[in-house]
Amino acid sequence: MADSSANAGPKLESMKVVEGSYALAHAVMCCSPDVVSAYPITPQTHIVEHLSKFVADGKMPSEFITVDSEFSALSALVGSSAAGARCYSATTSQGLALMFEVLYNVSGMRLPVVMTVANRALSAPLSIWNDHQDSMGARDSGWIQLYAESVQEAVDLTAVAYKIAEAEDILTPAMVCMDGFILTHVYEPVQLLDREIVNEFLPPYAPKIVLDPKNPKTFGAFVDPSMFTEYRYMQYQAQKRALLAIERADREFFEIFGRSYGGLLEVYRGDDAEIMLIAMGSVCGTIKDTIDELRSDGVKVGLIRIRSFRPFPVEAIRKALADASVVAVIEKDVTVGNEGALVSEIKAALYNSKVGIPVIGFVVGLGGRDVTVAGVKNVVSKALGVREGRMDHEFEFLSLREELL
Amino acid sequence: MKEIRFHGRGGQGAVTAAEMIAVAAFEDGRFSQAFPAFGVERRGAPVMAFARIADEPIRMRSQIYQPDYVVVQDVTLLEVVDVASGLSPSGMIIINADRSGEDLPLDTAAKVVTIDATKIAIEILGRPIVNTTMLGAFCGATGEVGLEGINKAIIERFPGELGKKNLAAVKAAYERVTS
């Protein structure tokens, strides 16, 4: 959890300017899934198009099932994964919502499927643009959820996700969340993964028991009230173990690929930060640039970038906030009827701890609303106000267009 | 960091132009980023795309509001879009037009460069697709990216005969604005 400045990032010579979706699809190819099952939906489409092309060109010897819906996409992977295959899917928004029932089934059956979620708003009103309402809606489905700031991180997290998901003591599916359009459609320099090196990092998936006529086990029996709690507890424990596994995987990834992101969370310019911002995903890049600008003006502000939302890194968050005086959470979702999901969880993480500081929450970027430097500065100025004892709102929609209401 | 905004119409390749700027800048040894103003626009509708070039890795993800450069692929856009919005006074706007900047309805302190890219494109490519031609003009007028990088980006994107024709269009535009 050291400052991320130690992470030099890839060298220019080894990088290539490609579309985010291409880089991501290439990463999936390098992870050598046996079965890919996906249904096209904006803005995930380019990922599955690139994967289809890899398969068509013979570069990727995977089975690609062109299913009839997202519901079928993930359902097919239940069968494939139970039969022992490494499985991949990608979706977003309505597609993820359509998968909802299967999400719980995959995690409950302990099938280590990895899926990219190209984050997008949920209808109505219809919006194809980015926010985090889709994956946040699936936060309780038992999947590990990792959020990427950049294309490179989404690429790297794909391999890391398999490593964590397939670990024998975890066996839990994982979502790699990357912001739709902002990361899926951007062209930027990326160091593409190398299949051979990924093989070194990622051992083959070899589950002990699979669907096999020669060893005919029953998968997915139904469980009565005398044992259901224990099954959920086992999932809960596996996610607890994933907290360590994510840290470990980040270190192992660094050893092989030379890139590290801080594990469960990344602290940016947090050393003496009085105002600590907390956010997830690509907006953190804009926040970091804003922090640099504010720092040069003498404002002591830092960022905790949550990388693992599930499991939620309570201890790491408490530790990172030990010296802060105000927390401002910036998130691209809202739990209609209460506040933002992330700010709620941050408050819950701090309640029984020694960190007794004010926490304020801001909803930004819904349905693709651009998050600007000015917007981030606005959050910081409100946090400074709270530090001086002025709390106008504990929670608010940032830059609301009042004139439309 | 230099920020560039492209204005075009759906189907004119504004997004591709932004991507090729990013590839070309990277070829020059700099960091870059390109992305469309993600929309549902169909062929003919006004579209925008963005590019950033910097010596450091680029983290900024917001759209571009105060560009250093603006590239306008279709002069008719001036009537419907405030193409010079936020343009830095020390910056430059490059417009595909058959007349000089003074004759255009523009409100900007920045330098205005016009080029009849449509004519060049029709002459060389046989089609009024101006995105590569405008890249040549951008390259020549701003010096932000090298011609070699642009050429490499174009060959990667359009292999074969089409690539060669586009290189010729780039060269013609480059020479037009630098002469």
Next chain:
Amino acid sequence: MQNLFAPGHRACAGCAMPTAVKLILDAAGPNTIVASPTGCLEVISTPFPESAWEVAWIHSLFENAAAVASGIDVVMKRLGKEDTNILVIAGDGSTFDIGIGCISGMFERGHNVKYICYDNEAYMNTGVQRSSSTPFCTNTTTTPAGKVSFGNPLPKKDMPAIAVAHRVPYVATASVAYPVDLRKKVKRACEIKGPAYIQISAPCITGWNFEAGNTIEIARLAVETCLWPLYEYVFGELDGVKKVRSKKPVEDYLKTQGRYRHLFRKEGGAEVIAKIQAMADANALKFGLLG
């Protein structure tokens, strides 16, 4: 007989479905993987930590067994184990209604999956609610017969025709009352590469409301009245029917079951029975069941 469906399962005494399942597995043999959706079969066969299944078996959800089986199919192909029989054994609710999207996808993609529906003509697991497999004027808990109602107002959906329309290479109907025929059809389905659909008449003692011992007899009457024609479609062509030697009137079938009691008690019931008789007659004509 190979016994690949163990006793100790929790089906109602006299249920037709376990008989269907053991006949299916006898025909398919041990080199088989079964996917079953949520329903009576799943509940009675897999109360954790027990299982009645002697073959590899998986349950995922109510509406996705065909998709799950698709996923198994691609892995078996990949492993070079294409000789594995991949079966779905599902009830009519998950087949006719909630799972039909996944089934259509599986058929259309041509997976080597044999989809077998044990058809008891309503949602029995949840207490006899109407499904789109429920026949005309049947009394169910969501289409109860009442003062102004004769029960389910709609005719049974023609699911085999939907399968045929997908160009499924092998489509058949079967009945627990005709075990030799049933096993032969499952074997034939397994021999033909690609998807198959078999729909088995499986009376339900609680939902249909009859005495436990009469299960097979009632299934036989459905065939003998021509309400449940037994036929096969191979590559889209009708490829044989089980002839009915002496066609019985539909009353003989209807009167055996509590779910049709209202037809014999309510005014206007005779007209409804005449309509049902017309459906049976149409079946006899369409499939050439007589003579």
Next chain:
Amino acid sequence: MKLSLGAMAEPGSTRVTKTGAWRTFVPQVDHEACIKCSLCEIYCPEACIHQVEGLFVPDLDYCKGCGVCANECPRNAIEMILEEK
């Protein structure tokens, strides 16, 4: 017992549950009248009628007493009688 991941169960393990306890009527087979057509075995929903030393015998550990065998026997060689417990 420790819980298996994904609620995995062993094949045929319902055998530990003796559903014979559900029974009210019990089949009584007249082996003299039996013509060994095996229809009772084929139709039995519990798969609990088997040939033992040439005779068709219901396994009363599992027989739920449904009476399908008695009903389907072409020679009426099986009779369901109230079981004394």
